[in-house]
Amino acid sequence: MILILFVLGFHSTFLLSQPADSLIIENLFTSALRSTIADKNLEKLCTEAPHRIAGSVGSAKAIEILFKQLKEMHPDTLYLQEVLTKPWERGDKEIAFLSSRNSGKLSLEALSLGGSIGTGQSGIQSQIIEIQSFDDLKKLGTKKVKGKIIFYNYAMDPGLFNPGEAYRKASFQRFNGAIEAAKYGAVGIVIRSLSNNLSRFPHTGIMRYGDTIPKIPAIAISTIDAEKVSYLLKKDPDLEIHFKTNCKSLADVKSYNIIAEIRGYEKANEIITVGGHTDCWDVGEGANDDGVGCIQSMEVLRLFKQLKIKTKRTLRVVLFIDEEMNQLGAKKYASSVKEKGEIIYAAMESDSGAGVARGFGCSTTDDKFQSFQALAKYFEPYGITHFYKGGGGVDIDQLNQFGVPLLNLHPDSQRYFDYHHSANDTFDKISHREMQIGSAAMAAMIFLIDEHDVF
Amino acid sequence: MILILFVLGFHSTFLLSQPADSLIIENLFTSALRSTIADKNLEKLCTEAPHRIAGSVGSAKAIEILFKQLKEMHPDTLYLQEVLTKPWERGDKEIAFLSSRNSGKLSLEALSLGGSIGTGQSGIQSQIIEIQSFDDLKKLGTKKVKGKIIFYNYAMDPGLFNPGEAYRKASFQRFNGAIEAAKYGAVGIVIRSLSNNLSRFPHTGIMRYGDTIPKIPAIAISTIDAEKVSYLLKKDPDLEIHFKTNCKSLADVKSYNIIAEIRGYEKANEIITVGGHTDCWDVGEGANDDGVGCIQSMEVLRLFKQLKIKTKRTLRVVLFIDEEMNQLGAKKYASSVKEKGEIIYAAMESDSGAGVARGFGCSTTDDKFQSFQALAKYFEPYGITHFYKGGGGVDIDQLNQFGVPLLNLHPDSQRYFDYHHSANDTFDKISHREMQIGSAAMAAMIFLIDEHDVF
Numbered sequence: 015m016i017l018i019l020f021v022l023g024f025h026s027t028f029l030l031s032q033p034a035d036s037l038i039i040e041n042l043f044t045s046a047l048r049s050t051i052a053d054k055n056l057e058k059l060c061t062e063a064p065h066r067i068a069g070s071v072g073s074a075k076a077i078e079i080l081f082k083q084l085k086e087m088h089p090d091t092l093y094l095q096e097v098l099t100k101p102w103e104r105g106d107k108e109i110a111f112l113s114s115r116n117s118g119k120l121s122l123e124a125l126s127l128g129g130s131i132g133t134g135q136s137g138i139q140s141q142i143i144e145i146q147s148f149d150d151l152k153k154l155g156t157k158k159v160k161g162k163i164i165f166y167n168y169a170m171d172p173g174l175f176n177p178g179e180a181y182r183k184a185s186f187q188r189f190n191g192a193i194e195a196a197k198y199g200a201v202g203i204v205i206r207s208l209s210n211n212l213s214r215f216p217h218t219g220i221m222r223y224g225d226t227i228p229k230i231p232a233i234a235i236s237t238i239d240a241e242k243v244s245y246l247l248k249k250d251p252d253l254e255i256h257f258k259t260n261c262k263s264l265a266d267v268k269s270y271n272i273i274a275e276i277r278g279y280e281k282a283n284e285i286i287t288v289g290g291h292t293d294c295w296d297v298g299e300g301a302n303d304d305g306v307g308c309i310q311s312m313e314v315l316r317l318f319k320q321l322k323i324k325t326k327r328t329l330r331v332v333l334f335i336d337e338e339m340n341q342l343g344a345k346k347y348a349s350s351v352k353e354k355g356e357i358i359y360a361a362m363e364s365d366s367g368a369g370v371a372r373g374f375g376c377s378t379t380d381d382k383f384q385s386f387q388a389l390a391k392y393f394e395p396y397g398i399t400h401f402y403k404g405g406g407g408v409d410i411d412q413l414n415q416f417g418v419p420l421l422n423l424h425p426d427s428q429r430y431f432d433y434h435h436s437a438n439d440t441f442d443k444i445s446h447r448e449m450q451i452g453s454a455a456m457a458a459m460i461f462l463i464d465e466h467d468v469f
Numbered sequence: 470m471i472l473i474l475f476v477l478g479f480h481s482t483f484l485l486s487q488p489a490d491s492l493i494i495e496n497l498f499t500s501a502l503r504s505t506i507a508d509k510n511l512e513k514l515c516t517e518a519p520h521r522i523a524g525s526v527g528s529a530k531a532i533e534i535l536f537k538q539l540k541e542m543h544p545d546t547l548y549l550q551e552v553l554t555k556p557w558e559r560g561d562k563e564i565a566f567l568s569s570r571n572s573g574k575l576s577l578e579a580l581s582l583g584g585s586i587g588t589g590q591s592g593i594q595s596q597i598i599e600i601q602s603f604d605d606l607k608k609l610g611t612k613k614v615k616g617k618i619i620f621y622n623y624a625m626d627p628g629l630f631n632p633g634e635a636y637r638k639a640s641f642q643r644f645n646g647a648i649e650a651a652k653y654g655a656v657g658i659v660i661r662s663l664s665n666n667l668s669r670f671p672h673t674g675i676m677r678y679g680d681t682i683p684k685i686p687a688i689a690i691s692t693i694d695a696e697k698v699s700y701l702l703k704k705d706p707d708l709e710i711h712f713k714t715n716c717k718s719l720a721d722v723k724s725y726n727i728i729a730e731i732r733g734y735e736k737a738n739e740i741i742t743v744g745g746h747t748d749c750w751d752v753g754e755g756a757n758d759d760g761v762g763c764i765q766s767m768e769v770l771r772l773f774k775q776l777k778i779k780t781k782r783t784l785r786v787v788l789f790i791d792e793e794m795n796q797l798g799a800k801k802y803a804s805s806v807k808e809k810g811e812i813i814y815a816a817m818e819s820d821s822g823a824g825v826a827r828g829f830g831c832s833t834t835d836d837k838f839q840s841f842q843a844l845a846k847y848f849e850p851y852g853i854t855h856f857y858k859g860g861g862g863v864d865i866d867q868l869n870q871f872g873v874p875l876l877n878l879h880p881d882s883q884r885y886f887d888y889h890h891s892a893n894d895t896f897d898k899i900s901h902r903e904m905q906i907g908s909a910a911m912a913a914m915i916f917l918i919d920e921h922d923v924f
Contacts, residue, residue, distance in 0.1 A: 044628035172902070173499035175851055211901065370825075370883050372852055396630055397827055397881070399854045426852070426881070428825050428902040446666065447627070447883040 060299035068336035069101030105260025137258030160199030291337035313453035363407030369426030373400025523791035524556030524722035560715025592713030615654030746792035768908035818862030824881030828855025
């Protein structure tokens with residue numbers, strides 16, 4: 015209040031809106047940081063519903079927990095949107111080892127890649143051939159690859175400041191490694207885990223098959239094991255690898271997106287969507303990916319209710335199912351928007367972990383981007399300074415077809431690939447303060463784009 | 470190289486220096502992030518020399534380890550600067566419990582504050598009185614305080630975005646709590662640990678006594694225990710506390726600052742000091758406070774050597790002893806500078822933990838501050854955007870008397886008070902990438918202030 019009066023005394027009333035907005039934003043940060051609700055909600059999700067790949071028991075439990083937590087926040091509307099998911103399950107723990115005449119068996123930490131077929135009960139065994147790229151495959155040719163197991167060992171470059179850039183550069187082996195190796199007759203692939211640190215955790219993630227190309231089983235081994243295999247291969251190029259995986263696809267299972275709304279007071283038919291995804295890989299607790307994104311999205315609603323912040327437009331929290339595998343939740347949401355002819359004013363996603371908030375990405379027209387960027391000044395006191403073109407996220411990208419401005423929270427990502435898609439992504443890795451700075455930032459951004467009619 | 474040619478093609482040669490500098494800075498970041506030396510050096514320090522309060526066995530071991538690590542970096546000069554320290558030791562683990570007629574004994578997690586006297590073998594026991602401020606003490610007066618144990622329970626406000634601000638606001642109880650309580654006849658004090666999270670770790674730190682005021686023993690209890698004590702006091706105001714501590718001051722012990730230099734190629738008599746402190750509290754491993762600061766300062770030297778970066782001025786790494794207790798290392802260094810009539814061109818300190826680098830503080834004249842701030846553009850690609858007036862640190866502040874520009878790395882601090890001065894400050898909390906972004910940032914800043922003659 016003192017701040018408002020001070021400004022009124024010295025400036026024109028034109029400026030009134032800025033300090034008032036700044037105070038609202040300050041309240042959002044203070045309230046988010048003081049509350050322990052988000053921390054408790056995330057702990058419950060991680061502890062009671064880990065391993066929640068779409069269609070699994072864990073996933074059903076997660077939806078139940080998050081639905082109840084949202085209910086306690088008293089939204090105007092709360093419902094489930096049915097989504098038919100195509101589950102995949104890992105089965106028994108993978109067995110993988112190097113087999114050499116000299117040194118016997120050497121066990122490796124392995125995880126099947128998401129969507130991979132299993133090897134069958136007897137597993138597969140063959141010579142292991144290390145490569146770095148699809149070009150290497152081409153050079154080897156069918157003669158040298160046929161019947162072998164291809165080991166993609168292209169490391170995420172730790173020298174790149176942006177870990178996401180290193181991830182994108184290295185992800186070809188996980189996404190398309192099986193397709194490319196199968197073209198030359200390989201019987202299986204092993205990839206180096208996509209992580210920029212040396213650790214014993216293997217990291218899984220989705221892989222693809224071609225319609226007309228033989229499906230071969232695919233596993234990831236830990237970065238430490240990848241180093242080890244590479245080292246041993248230099249000594250003994252005839253080294254063989256054996257692995258046995260039990261993963262398989264299952265019959266369709268009914269699941270849900272969770273949707274909660276607070277009705278806007280002026281333009282209730284215009285909707286601002288904010289969300290994360292409730293599913294996560296079937297190892298670890300999905301704390302960073304994307305428990306935090308769900309909790310933060312819910313916090314936006316809770317903070318608005320707690321601080322009695324009314325928005326002109328309707329706030330809609332959407333917690334999507336099946337981001338990791340087939341994006342069936344996101345597709346269902348987008349088709350429902352189309353069917354109902356809804357106006358989505360903007361959509362925001364949080365799906366990059368619980369690092370401290372550094373900025374926001376935004377995909378929109380150049381004009382509107384400038385208005386968006388003009389909001390940066392409100393975030394300076396909170397160290398949130400990186401406002402860049404090209405926002406979005408796997409779930410909200412489905413709304414791109416309707417020309418919806420897409421935003422994403424941009425948290426610090428230096429630790430993200432220590433956890434991503436691995437058993438290491440657990441609740442104890444989350445800093446409550448860092449998560450809540452993200453919650454407050456998201457709430458502040460949604461408040462501002464609504465209040466200032468940015469789009 | 471492509472970048473330089475591109476710029477030459479389209480701009481005047483005036484601009485040449487900026488891309489060239491930018492490339493050098495990019496190399497510093499890439500090299501720091503790719504190297505594992507800093508990680509191994511820190512692990513060795515934390516594992517082999519934890520509990521290294523000045524004058525202790527741990528402290529001597531730390532100096533030995535860091536000296537060797539510096540030697541392997543082949544500085545032009547490397548020597549020890551003798552410092553006479555005044556050691557204090559904790560002795561046996563503290564015993565503390567609440568004592569109530571109704572519920573018996575309730576054990577508390579406690580640590581003596583640094584510099585506190587011990588209670589003697591029989592410990593002390595008395596009624597415990599909870600207060601929030603020195604004003605509360607005044608209101609109670611001698612009649613109600615005499616013979617009692619004062620419990621300062623002023624919490625660090627989690628709602629403040631800047632944890633350092635919350636720390637400063639709450640630190641009166643640790644620094645001066647014993648002096649003020651003793652004025653009213655209290656026989657001991659208990660403080661709520663200075664941490665903005667609820668945890669079971671007590672946090673220690675230095676406390677003061679007055680020359681003419683009775684010395685009374687002082688302990689910190691964990692924030693969770695502080696909440697518990699406060700809760701129970703509401704039910705039973707006559708609750709007593711018992712604690713026994715064995716800490717004491719010892720005879721002076723010879724110790725050392727470590728000093729390593731690379732000679733400047735043009736103005737070798739002008740020195741840029743960069744450092745951290747080798748001592749840490751006698752619990753935990755001093756990973757964040759300040760193992761990281763030492764390792765980062767050494768990395769500046771190592772990176773310059775590795776990348777063959779020559780500076781006009783002499784780079785001097787100073788690893789100070791005794792920051793936590795009496796700053797005897799810093800005082801010795803400053804007096805040696807004075808004695809030798811050395812020119813310290815600038816001094817930088819890293820002593821705020823291993824969070825990802827967010828900016829730099831700088832204390833200098835307004836003119837020079839503007840030149841310093843103009844360097845911000847070089848750091849933008851690394852998310853380092855916060856350049857503020859008022860830099861320094863407990864160790865380099867001793868150089869303020871000579872008008873030396875004082876700088877400090879400003880890392881993200883949201884997690885810092887989870888670890889600070891507690892047994893929770895261990896190696897496993899450090900992200901190698903975050904630490905190395907700090908190392909590279911420090912090296913880049915020192916390169917730039919030298920190259921551009923900023924001060």
